[in-house]
Amino acid sequence: MTRDMVLRVVAKLLIPFILLFALYVQFHGDFGPGGGFQAGVILAAAMVFYAIVFGLDNARKVLPDRLVETMVAAGVLLYLGVGVAGPLLGGNFLDYFVLAADPVAGQHRGIFWIELGVAITVCGVMLKVYYLFAGRGPEDD
Amino acid sequence: METLIVNVLLTLMMLAVVVLARTRNLFAVIVLSGLYSFLMATAMVALDAVDVAMTEAAVGAGISTVLLLGALHLCRSEEAKPAHKPWLPLAVTASAGLLLVYGTWDLPAFSDPEAPIHKHVAPRYLADGPRETGVPNVVTAVLASYRGFDTLGETTVVFTAGAGIIALLRRRRRTTADKEAP
Numbered sequence: 001m002t003r004d005m006v007l008r009v010v011a012k013l014l015i016p017f018i019l020l021f022a023l024y025v026q027f028h029g030d031f032g033p034g035g036g037f038q039a040g041v042i043l044a045a046a047m048v049f050y051a052i053v054f055g056l057d058n059a060r061k062v063l064p065d066r067l068v069e070t071m072v073a074a075g076v077l078l079y080l081g082v083g084v085a086g087p088l089l090g091g092n093f094l095d096y097f098v099l100a101a102d103p104v105a106g107q108h109r110g111i112f113w114i115e116l117g118v119a120i121t122v123c124g125v126m127l128k129v130y131y132l133f134a135g136r137g138p139e140d141d
Numbered sequence: 142m143e144t145l146i147v148n149v150l151l152t153l154m155m156l157a158v159v160v161l162a163r164t165r166n167l168f169a170v171i172v173l174s175g176l177y178s179f180l181m182a183t184a185m186v187a188l189d190a191v192d193v194a195m196t197e198a199a200v201g202a203g204i205s206t207v208l209l210l211g212a213l214h215l216c217r218s219e220e221a222k223p224a225h226k227p228w229l230p231l232a233v234t235a236s237a238g239l240l241l242v243y244g245t246w247d248l249p250a251f252s253d254p255e256a257p258i259h260k261h262v263a264p265r266y267l268a269d270g271p272r273e274t275g276v277p278n279v280v281t282a283v284l285a286s287y288r289g290f291d292t293l294g295e296t297t298v299v300f301t302a303g304a305g306i307i308a309l310l311r312r313r314r315r316t317t318a319d320k321e322a323p
Contacts, residue, residue, distance in 0.1 A: 025195065030276045033191035035284060037295075041199040048207055069307070076300045079293055094289040104275035111276060111285040118296050125303030126204055132310040133211040 002053055011053040018046040026119055030111065036118030040075075043119070044126035056134050068127045075121025082113045143187055150184040165220045171209045178202035192280060262287075 002008065026039035051059035083094040091098035096110025157177045164170050178201030185194035249256035270282040284292055 029281050030278055032278060033280070034195065035192065035281055038192060038195045038199070041196060041204070045199045045203045048204060052207065072300060072303045072307075076296055079296055083289075083293065094293065096286060096289075104273070107274040107286055108276065110289075111274070111281065114285055114289065114292065115281075118292065121296050121300050121303075125299050125306075126200075128303055129306050130204065130208065130211075132306060133208050136211075136215060136310070 007053050011049060015046050015050055018042060018049070022046065026115065029115055030108070036115035037122050039115075040119035040122030040124075041126060043123045044130070047123075047127055048130050051130065051134065056131070060131070063127060065128075065131060068124050068131065071120050071124030072128055073121075073124075075117040075119070075124065078117035078120065079114050082110055082117070146187045147184055150180050150187065154180045154184070167213055167216075167218050167220055168210075170220075171206060171213060174209070175202045175206040178205070 022039045022042040025034035025042060026036065029035035029039070047059060047063060050062065082096075082099075086093050086095035086098060089098040094110075096107045097103040099106035099109045154177055157173055157180065161170055161173045161177070164173065178197055182194040182198040182202065185191070185197055249258075253259075266279055266283050266287060270279045270287075271277055274282040274286050276282040276286070
C-alpha cells in the first residue's frame with residue numbers, strides 16, 4: 001500500500017470513472033466501439049490500479065480470490081449457456097433468433113448475454129493472473 | 142495527414158524497439174515496452190480501429206506492464222551479458238523479416254476497397270447486418286452474432302490460458318508449503 005497522498009487521492013477520483021467507462025463500453029458496445037473483451041480488460045485494469053495503490057490485501061477484500069476464480073469459468077459457461085439455449089428452444093447452437101418472439105430482439109438478447117460472458121471471463125483471468133503474480137515474493141521460489 | 146501521423150507513430154515505434162533491444166536495464170525495458178504499446182494504440186486510433194486501440198492500451202500498456210513489473214520484482218534488474226555473439230540469430234531473424242517483406246509485395250494496397258477480403262462476405266454483413274441483428278455497430282454484429290463460434294473459441298482460449306496460469310503458479314506455492322510442513 002502506498003502512503004503517497006497524491007496517488008491515493010487521484011486513484012480514488014479516477015477509479016469510479018474507469019469503472020463507469022467499463023460499463024459504458026460494455027453496454028454501449030452495440031452502438032459504438034467496444035464490447036465484452038474491452039470492458040472486461042478495463043474493469044480488470046481499474047482493479048489492478050486499486051490493488052497497486054491500496055494494496056493487494058484490500059483488493060482481495062473487494063474481489064476475493066474465490067469470486068475471481070468463479071468469474072474465470074462463469075463467463076465461458078454463460079456463453080455456452082446462451083449457445084445451448086438455441087437447440088433447447090428449437091434452433092441451432094448459438095442461434096439467437098429463437099431467444100425471443102421477434103428475431104431481431106432475439107439477436108439483441110443473445111449478443112447482450114454473450115458479451116457479458118466474454119467480459120466476465122476476461123476480467124476474471126486478468127485479475128487472477130495479477131493476483132498470482134503480485135502475491136509472490138522473491139522468497140517464494 | 143492521417144498517413145503522416147501513422148508514419149510518425151511507426152517511426153517512433155521503430156525507435157522504441159531499437160532502444161529496447163539495446164537497453165540492459167530491465168526497468169527501462171518494461172517502461173519502453175509500455176511506451177511501444179501506447180504508440181501502437183495511438184496508431185490504431187489513427188487507423189479508426191478504436192476497439193483494438195482500447196484493448197492495446199488496457200492490456201499492452203496497462204496490465205502487461207504491471208505484470209512485467211511484478212516479474213521484475215522477483216529477479217535482478219540488470220540483464221546478464223549474452224554468453225555468445227548474436228550473429229546467427231540476427232541473421233535468421235533478418236532473413237525471415239526480409240522474406241515477410243517480400244511476401245507483402247503480393248498483398249493488395251493498404252485499404253484498397255477492391256481487395257478480395259472486402260469482396261467476400263463483408264458486403265453482406267454491411268448491407269444486411271443492421272437489419273438482421275438490429276445492432277448498428279457492425280463490428281459487434283459480426284463478432285457476437287455472425288462469428289459467434291469464433292468468439293466462443295476466443296473466450297475459451299482466454300479461459301484456458303487463465304486456468305493454465307492458475308495451475309502453474311498455484312502448484313508452486315503448495316510445494317513450498319509442503320516443504321515447510323514436515
